[in-house]
Structures are given as C-alpha cells and as structure tokens.
Amino acid sequence: MKKNIDFIGTSCNCNSSIFTVISGSFRKHLKEIYFLKDFLKKNHIAVLSPHGEKAINPDEEFIVLDSDVIDNPRILQDSVFAKIRRSTFLVVANIDQYIGKAAVMEIGYAIAIGIPVYTLEPVSDPNLSPYCSNLESVFPSIKKLFEVKELKKQLINV
Structure with missing residues (x-):
C-alpha cells in the first residue's frame, strides 16, 4: 500500500487558518514537543510539523519519525522549510533553554x-533573542501547563 506523501503540509485535516511548525530537539525533548503540539491543537492552531507519534531511531543524532516516509535528512529538512514558509509563526520548544x-x-x-x-x-543568545518572543505572551496558560508537567515528571522519578 502506498503512503500519502505530504512534504509541504498542503493538507492538515483541520479547519484552522493559523499554522505553525514546532522546532526543537526531537532527540532530547520529543515527548514535550508532542505535549506542546497537543496544547496548540487544542487552541485551534494547525501544527504542520512534527507529525507521527514517535521516533523510530531515538538514540541517533538525526531523528526520523514514524510518519516520515523517507529518512534522507536533506529532503526532510527541506520539507520542514516548506512548512515554515506556510506557517503563520514558528514555535521553538527550547526546553531548559536548549536550542539544537x-x-x-x-x-x-x-x-x-x-x-x-x-x-x-x-x-x-544575544543574536537570537531580539527576534524571538515568548509563547506565553500569546498563550498565558502555557507556562503553568509546563510547570505542572514538570512537577508530575519529578514526582514520577522519586
């Protein structure tokens, strides 16, 4: 059976007119990125990337998701660029201030x-900070949501 390939995010099966891509370390923070994706979707934002449910190679430097029909880094990155072009804004999941x-x-x-x-x-980073705004300025509840998630994670690890 042939997979439906959508490299540039031309269909998102949504009624939203606001689109975004979430950037961040899929290797270090994929669970948090999917948590953020769910939050944005609940707030009527269509998330063009990432897709899928999990990484198929979680221990490697370049992460491939289960929804990726190819594993060529350049083609996958070019598809992310195309989705960014289509986006209303870019969201960066810089968990613990990490930006890969x-x-x-x-x-x-x-x-x-x-x-x-x-x-x-x-x-x-003084080169990036003038160009970046805090997501909390648009979605005030996001900070509290991630604080609760962090607290739950700490309680589980006790």
Whole structure:
C-alpha cells in the first residue's frame, strides 16, 4: 500500500487558518514537543510539523519519525522549510533553554522570510533573542501547563 506523501503540509485535516511548525530537539525533548503540539491543537492552531507519534531511531543524532516516509535528512529538512514558509509563526520548544543546531537553522530561516518566532522559554543568545518572543505572551496558560508537567515528571522519578 502506498503512503500519502505530504512534504509541504498542503493538507492538515483541520479547519484552522493559523499554522505553525514546532522546532526543537526531537532527540532530547520529543515527548514535550508532542505535549506542546497537543496544547496548540487544542487552541485551534494547525501544527504542520512534527507529525507521527514517535521516533523510530531515538538514540541517533538525526531523528526520523514514524510518519516520515523517507529518512534522507536533506529532503526532510527541506520539507520542514516548506512548512515554515506556510506557517503563520514558528514555535521553538527550547526546553531548559536548549536550542539544537537544526532548530537554530530553522529560527534563522523563519527570521529571513519574515515569520515570527515564539519560544517556550526566554532565549539567552544575544543574536537570537531580539527576534524571538515568548509563547506565553500569546498563550498565558502555557507556562503553568509546563510547570505542572514538570512537577508530575519529578514526582514520577522519586
């Protein structure tokens, strides 16, 4: 059976007119990124990327998701760029202020084409921070939501 390939996010099966891509470390923070994706979807934001449910190679440097029909890093990155072009804004899941190399590249790309960038946490890098706004300024409940999630994670690890 042939998979339906949607490299540029032309269909999202949604009624939203606001689109975003979530950038962040899929290797370090994929669970949190999917948590953020659910939050955005509940707030009527269509998330063009990431898709899928899990990483198929969680221990490797370049993460491939179960929804990716190919594993070529350049083609996958180009598809993310196409989805950023289609986005209303870019969301960066900079958990613990970590921004990986691909996320920095995606931030730069969004800035270059005039797409606003919103981050989960404040950005300390003086080259990036003037271009980034806090996601909490648009969604005030996001901070409390992630604080509750962090508290639950700490309780589970006790």
